Amino acid sequence: MKEISIYRKHGRQFIKDLRKAEIATPFRGRPVIGMDITKNEAEQAALLCPCGAIQPSPFCLDLGKCEFCGECEFILPGKITFTNDHRLATNTREQLILEPGKDRRIGVDPDKIRKEIRSFFRHSLKLRQVSAGGDNAAEMELNACGNVNFDMGRYGIEFVASPRHADGLVITGPITRNMADALHICYEAIPDPKIVILVGTAAISGGIFHDSPALDRSFLENIPIDLMIPGNPPHPLTFINGILDLTGR
Ligand code: SF4
Numbered sequence: 001m002k003e004i005s006i007y008r009k010h011g012r013q014f015i016k017d018l019r020k021a022e023i024a025t026p027f028r029g030r031p032v033i034g035m036d037i038t039k040n041e042a043e044q045a046a047l048l049c050p051c052g053a054i055q056p057s058p059f060c061l062d063l064g065k066c067e068f069c070g071e072c073e074f075i076l077p078g079k080i081t082f083t084n085d086h087r088l089a090t091n092t093r094e095q096l097i098l099e100p101g102k103d104r105r106i107g108v109d110p111d112k113i114r115k116e117i118r119s120f121f122r123h124s125l126k127l128r129q130v131s132a133g134g135d136n137a138a139e140m141e142l143n144a145c146g147n148v149n150f151d152m153g154r155y156g157i158e159f160v161a162s163p164r165h166a167d168g169l170v171i172t173g174p175i176t177r178n179m180a181d182a183l184h185i186c187y188e189a190i191p192d193p194k195i196v197i198l199v200g201t202a203a204i205s206g207g208i209f210h211d212s213p214a215l216d217r218s219f220l221e222n223i224p225i226d227l228m229i230p231g232n233p234p235h236p237l238t239f240i241n242g243i244l245d246l247t248g249r
Helices: 002-010 039-048 071-075 115-121 137-144 177-189 201-205 218-222 236-247
Strands: 031-033 060-062 080-082 125-131 157-159 168-172 195-199 227-229
Touching: 039 071, 071 080, 115 236, 125 137, 125 177, 137 168, 137 236, 168 177, 168 201, 177 218, 195 201, 195 236, 227 236
Parallel strands: 125 157, 125 168, 168 195, 195 227
Antiparallel strands: 031 080
């Protein structure tokens, strides 16, 4: 009886419609930059940013480098505002460069999707995840994608234990030297056609470690990247909705 009353108290945890689900405002999603940001303020924010995500002149904020620490919003309230928009996944790097006064949604560009992705993976997508020097933040959120709340398995999207059983590679972490070969071997072991997804700011740009000599990101130079999911760590809704957009669901 005690267990039943605990379940009742928990209420319904399952999110019925992941496409329409919103996240409460303390969540830091897509930032919006005011038109009235001055040169001094822009320089102040650029100096403060720990990972070079802000370029002062002309002002832009690169979400592919941003660690979502919120410091720029803290020193420039009203000029930089993080909204609760969790739809940050894209297949074009340019969409992650945000400019003042442009409050536009980030999304997947259908013209840039490789043809085979939607024909092969629309109804089922098995993914192999490799943490290439990750800190377990993005990895924990990826684990959460399969829990009772998000249940991405309802769309046929699952993580598998072997690259031989996978349709694609999900990379987290900034790609350290000691993981570079392992990542390459894993990629080669996945049968064609295969997709590659970068999850988290570290995977997209190296993040706070971008200029570290301990990284070897050369692997990314020769393979097509199908989806980038910014965030530190990204929210499960960002990951799942990004894949659904990519595969045309
Ligand atoms: S929130 Fe992003 S852009 Fe702003 S200071 Fe932190 S890392 Fe830099």
